[in-house]
Amino acid sequence: MTTEDARATSGQEPRSLAELRRAALAAAEPSNHGADAAIVCDRLVRIYTADKVEVQALQGLDLTVDRGDLVALVGASGSGKSTLLNILAGLDVPSAGSASVGGCDLLTMTAKERLRYRREVVGFVWQQTARNLLPFLTAAQNVALPMQLRGERGGRAARRRHAARVGELLEALDIAALADRRPAQLSGGQQQRVAIAVALANDPAVLLADEPTGELDSETAAGIFEAFRTVNRELGSTVVIVTHDPMVAGEVRRTVAIRDGRTSSEVLRSLVPDAEAEDGERIGEREYLMVDRAGRIQLPRHFLAALGMEHRVAADLAADHIALRPDAAHPRVSAARRPADPS
Ligand SMILES: Nc1ncnc2c1ncn2[C@@H]1O[C@H](COP(=O)(O)OP(=O)(O)OP(=O)(O)O)[C@@H](O)[C@H]1O
Incomplete structure (x- = not known):
């Protein structure tokens, strides 16, 4: 369904929560599960040393995310979520193990490759709305900037391509009417929508979001989560969201829990037949424990x-x-x- 269709249907009877949940889950179904992965982490270790004391933030973490997937990462405070996200974002380097995103090896990249990686291979949306956007640029200029920084030649043709991409993203995120506003003239939710468009400008292999709804009220947060689903569904973006928000975690096909620096369990959701349900189907969920290479599992x-x-x-x-x-x-x-x- 396109955003036009979505808008056209918005005038009709509102859909029930169950229908929305079903649609979200069906849309989040990855197209080619298990085939070429967008993210592969294998026995990832990150040790910090502070005041001569070592902290093992990641203790041999394994994680695979398929292209086109929409995954929530959850875990208690201190479990290692931000450490993992910083590594995937190319801002930090693991102490051991292996990690690749979009085919880039995160352990062996040179400084120059790392810069290109951060500009083109991954996009991020941070919790602090102010961290995502430049205050003196309009929404459209913020979205165009990553494409300009790419330094691609092509003069007028490139500018036309950039303008078309800005239009497509603002349209997909339902903020086309706000293109000429600066961040200070936008609400927190609108700023996060622009931030998602900025993060997707160069069509990254993975969109990473760290508590993107953390500073928003629950209604606005629901809209932002819907925006992530829209880009996942309509633009085919692979999305990984670190969140404490149970609503986000409860509506994606896959929720991965991190405990003590390792992926400990996963909840997979899918539609299952149910004779008693209105449409003969309901969302079924099953929790799985992860088995690492050494055969270890973390029992709840x-x-x-x-x-x-x-x-x-x-x-x-x-x-x-x-x-x-x-x-x-x-x-x-x-x-x-x-x-x-x-x-
Ligand atoms: N720069 C650092 N120096 C030393 N220890 C660190 C550093 N960054 C994180 N840690 C430690 O690593 C562990 C994992 O931290 P991390 O921030 O990844 O957890 P988190 O799951 O993101 O927590 P939260 O939900 O509170 O953000 C914690 O014990 C933390 O204290």
């Missing part, structure tokens, strides 16, 4: 707590699953019931 803490599993579990291989049980042969003995010391 509440699962372990529920069965009193600590330190050691009994693992048995069955025909189609692995059973993990509390260590019944060596139950933990509480201090009160421990036999008295014979000595």
Whole structure:
């Protein structure tokens, strides 16, 4: 559906929340899942040293994002989300492991390649609306700037191409009427829409967003999230959003959770048949635990707590699953019931 169609339908009966959620999920379905990936991180490590103390912010993180995917990255404060995003943005370099985005190896890039990478291969939208835009340029000029910085030759033909791309992006993000306004004359939500257009100006392999709705009220945030879905659906952009916003995380096809510097689990959502649902379908979700190269998984803490599993579990291989049980042969003995010391 084009933005024109979207506008044409906006005068009709508003669609139910369930319908919108279904449409968003169906639209987020990657076209060629598992084929050539936009992002591949393999055993990524980032160690910071502060006051002679080492902090392992990323501890062997694995992540693959397919082209055309729309992924939310979630995790507790300090889990390593910003560290990962800074590496993917080309602003920081991992200590070990491998990472490639759009075919660029993030560990071996020269300073010059890194600059080109940041201008052309990735686009970012930051939480602070002011960080995304130059205050003295209009919305259209802000969107044109990354194309001009690319230094492409071509005179009038290039200018025409740039103007067409600016028009296409402002139209897709529903802000064509605001093209001549400066950031101070725009609301926070409008500024973030312009920021998305700026980030997409050079048609990057990946659009990265760090808490893009963090400074917005929930209604405006919903509109910005819809804008990410629109560019994912209509322009085919691959989008990775770090967020605390449960609404964002709840509506994408794939939510990846980061825990202690590793990807720990993923929630995949898809349409499943449901005879009781209005349209015979509902959104089904399933949580998966990630298995790293060494065969490690991070079991959810509440699962372990529920069965009193600590330190050691009994693992048995069955025909189609692995059973993990509390260590019944060596139950933990509480201090009160421990036999008295014979000595
Ligand atoms: N420059 C730095 N120097 C030292 N330690 C750092 C640095 N940056 C991050 N860390 C540490 O690395 C770990 C991961 O931090 P990171 O900012 O990536 O987490 P986060 O998941 O983005 O958290 P939040 O949601 O609060 O932004 C934390 O323990 C943090 O204190």
